[in-house]
Amino acid sequence: MNNYIAQLNESQKEAVLHKDGPMIIIAGAGSGKTRVLTYRIAHLMQQGVDSFNILALTFTNKAAREMKKRIAEIVGQSEAKNLWMGTFHSVFARILRSESEKLGFPSNFTIYDTQDSVRLLSSIIQEMSLDKDKYKPKQVLGRISQYKNSLITVKAYYTNPELLEADRMSGRPKMGEIYKNYVDRCFKAGAMDFDDLLLRTNELLTRFPDVLGKYQDRFKYILVDEYQDTNHSQYLIVRALADRFENICVVGDDSQSIYAFRGANIQNILNFQRDYKEVSIFKLEQNYRSSQTIVNAANSVIENNQSKLDKTIWTQNDKGDMIKIMRTLSEGDEGRFVASAIFEDQMRHQLSNDQFAVLYRTNAQSRAIEDALRKKNIDYKIFGGLSFYQRKEIKDTLAYLRLILNPNDEEALKRVINYPARGIGDTTMNKLTVAANELNKSIFEVIENIDVVNLQLNTGTKNKLRDFVLLIKSFQAEAQTLNAFEIAELVLKKTKLVRDIEKDGTPEAISKVENVQELLNGIKDFIEVQKEKEEDDSLAVFLIDVALATDLDNDKDDKPRVSLMTIHLAKGLEFPHVFIVGMEENLFPSAMSMNTRSEVEEERRLFYVALTRAEKQVYLSYAQSRYRWGKLVDCEPSRFLEEIDEQFVQQIAPKQPQFKQNSFIDSDIFGETPPETVRFKKPIGVKRKEAPKPIKKASPVQGNFKRMHQVKMDIPEGPFATKLKVGNFVIHGKFGKGEVLAIEGNENDQKAEIKFENGEIKKLLLQFAKLKIVN
DNA sequence: GACGACGAGCTTTTT
DNA sequence: GCTCGTCGTC
Numbered sequence: 001m002n003n004y005i006a007q008l009n010e011s012q013k014e015a016v017l018h019k020d021g022p023m024i025i026i027a028g029a030g031s032g033k034t035r036v037l038t039y040r041i042a043h044l045m046q047q048g049v050d051s052f053n054i055l056a057l058t059f060t061n062k063a064a065r066e067m068k069k070r071i072a073e074i075v076g077q078s079e080a081k082n083l084w085m086g087t088f089h090s091v092f093a094r095i096l097r098s099e100s101e102k103l104g105f106p107s108n109f110t111i112y113d114t115q116d117s118v119r120l121l122s123s124i125i126q127e128m129s130l131d132k133d134k135y136k137p138k139q140v141l142g143r144i145s146q147y148k149n150s151l152i153t154v155k156a157y158y159t160n161p162e163l164l165e166a167d168r169m170s171g172r173p174k175m176g177e178i179y180k181n182y183v184d185r186c187f188k189a190g191a192m193d194f195d196d197l198l199l200r201t202n203e204l205l206t207r208f209p210d211v212l213g214k215y216q217d218r219f220k221y222i223l224v225d226e227y228q229d230t231n232h233s234q235y236l237i238v239r240a241l242a243d244r245f246e247n248i249c250v251v252g253d254d255s256q257s258i259y260a261f262r263g264a265n266i267q268n269i270l271n272f273q274r275d276y277k278e279v280s281i282f283k284l285e286q287n288y289r290s291s292q293t294i295v296n297a298a299n300s301v302i303e304n305n306q307s308k309l310d311k312t313i314w315t316q317n318d319k320g321d322m323i324k325i326m327r328t329l330s331e332g333d334e335g336r337f338v339a340s341a342i343f344e345d346q347m348r349h350q351l352s353n354d355q356f357a358v359l360y361r362t363n364a365q366s367r368a369i370e371d372a373l374r375k376k377n378i379d380y381k382i383f384g385g386l387s388f389y390q391r392k393e394i395k396d397t398l399a400y401l402r403l404i405l406n407p408n409d410e411e412a413l414k415r416v417i418n419y420p421a422r423g424i425g426d427t428t429m430n431k432l433t434v435a436a437n438e439l440n441k442s443i444f445e446v447i448e449n450i451d452v453v454n455l456q457l458n459t460g461t462k463n464k465l466r467d468f469v470l471l472i473k474s475f476q477a478e479a480q481t482l483n484a485f486e487i488a489e490l491v492l493k494k495t496k497l498v499r500d501i502e503k504d505g506t507p508e509a510i511s512k513v514e515n516v517q518e519l520l521n522g523i524k525d526f527i528e529v530q531k532e533k534e535e536d537d538s539l540a541v542f543l544i545d546v547a548l549a550t551d552l553d554n555d556k557d558d559k560p561r562v563s564l565m566t567i568h569l570a571k572g573l574e575f576p577h578v579f580i581v582g583m584e585e586n587l588f589p590s591a592m593s594m595n596t597r598s599e600v601e602e603e604r605r606l607f608y609v610a611l612t613r614a615e616k617q618v619y620l621s622y623a624q625s626r627y628r629w630g631k632l633v634d635c636e637p638s639r640f641l642e643e644i645d646e647q648f649v650q651q652i653a654p655k656q657p658q659f660k661q662n663s664f665i666d667s668d669i670f671g672e673t674p675p676e677t678v679r680f681k682k683p684i685g686v687k688r689k690e691a692p693k694p695i696k697k698a699s700p701v702q703g704n705f706k707r708m709h710q711v712k713m714d715i716p717e718g719p720f721a722t723k724l725k726v727g728n729f730v731i732h733g734k735f736g737k738g739e740v741l742a743i744e745g746n747e748n749d750q751k752a753e754i755k756f757e758n759g760e761i762k763k764l765l766l767q768f769a770k771l772k773i774v775n
Numbered sequence: 776g777a778c779g780a781c782g783a784g785c786t787t788t789t790t
Numbered sequence: 791g792c793t794c795g796t797c798g799t800c
Contacts, residue, residue: 122795364791364792367791627791628791629791629792630791630792631791
């Protein structure tokens, strides 16, 4: 176990062995970052640093768990136990739990998830009689989230003329008022939203110097992973805590910053050297994960970004296979391509399912892939999407548990006060809400005092309300002696919640009941695990875990499965074979992120992240048409496809039978296909002379390009490429006007060397270059 | 107040 | 195409 140093390369070793003081590790994709972090922590401990004094902040719970496991393997389970390691949110949620009363929050404060926050904002907007279309709850929440992440409190908001003006200009002059109400209501409910966990931590550390001092002393060594994705609020917490010892080690890669949309500030990593004196800088540039082809292709893509730190990723690995690009007809067709490619690779190379991952830009894309995999009997697992804990039946059950710990939790109360139905309807709730606002009390407190408060409610309703309060209070009394599992069981029995679900009798109802059962099992597991680790197994801690849970670890069965997830979720993971699907304009890059250069650059970094997940093989696919919002729309190939240096890519074509007339019958788009889409498909299949092979090169002219080059519409007979001659002037969507200097390659794979107005000479693959001839 | 039918809006990504 | 919220009826 002492031999761990020997497993490191020179720069990794330096980073691990570096002594005290601020340091930054710029770690390229696949450069052994996790290894350096874990070894560094283990090394600190072997040098005599008490694990109690180390704080390691990771980006996901999963990363924390894995790292902790690996550290335990080096230093031993009992040594690693005191190590404080987790996400910003979970670490500071726990700290806040023991300090929250200083801020006026109960120690059993609730954590509102996004859904809770949106619902609360909806009611506030409604109560204020504002236009729901101008003040869309989700957007309002996004705005408030921005304020909070920038540490703009309600007070700061009102003294900031620019913000006031910006919101007024965007037609939302009441933003400040909504913000204030939202914060007040959360406070009254004893609830913090995700952003509050950071904001309130900052408040705690600023307002209470003794508390700050306590944690500064405790966390003598602080390590932050994925530093490029920290927001301002997180940045300030780290700065404050590290201020005493300055033993701060941040690890990150600016090229993998993909969370600007939720306030991540890439400047945090770019400016780290300015924040501290005498920063030691380490660069990990050797990639151990991917083939040369993949590393170089990814480099050629990220080259297109202007703002980045100077580093060059290289690898000694084999050259590896070309990146394969596949055009498909529809999302269903794309799914079938993925499924059969996985099937064929498995046959050819004896690979198991867990060697494959399918990555996509949006969760909605998973459906088509799932269908295709299921038809081919390929086991898969989906990460993300609607999490287990967000299902209605689970949230309802959890709402009761939340109420037991914190009866002021308004969102939990509204969820279950009339579920299962007990005759407390909207009218009553409206009266209660108005009263609660007027009296500055929570709804639960109003109900507790229902006999004192003069609300126009009839006796029957009052009795029902009293019964509800009594029910919750009886649970609270029982919770004194019962553990989390027993209390959950009791709640389900007393409220008859399961029976209410069952009476539906539908197949969905059965699965819902199973889910509730699964939740109970989860609570049981939780108690056992916590006991084993000698950690707090209270209901309160369970609810914190649940609120911040993301990756459901349904690794229950150990069957190898194909992984399906968004690219965001794939960060930090690696797979031998990776499919990146939906490589289309408006999807990737997303239509919402094409307005500014920096938005497109973030999308490009996202593509970079996707590419660098792969060890051996990357497949890129796009569909010519796809259902979006229930409508079939035509799609163009993504601009990112042409940004990959063409020497690393290879266009592959679908199998012949796909184009036979009868194959349209089982195609998704049969019957809905606009005539011209069909017309464009035929020539390709007909033109091919070679015998159909599993994989072969395609003709340069392909149906879907009709919209990109109107020119081609007139010449359906011959390939566009043959029309282009040396000396032609062309217009390119990104590079502008240019002159064709040379054309090379065979008919199937033609490239043109073009000198553009800005002086740059580019070699473009004619299949992807969006060129228009102007002379 | 409960329940079913209908329509609007939605899809960017997550703690 | 799906989900959530609103509206109308009982």
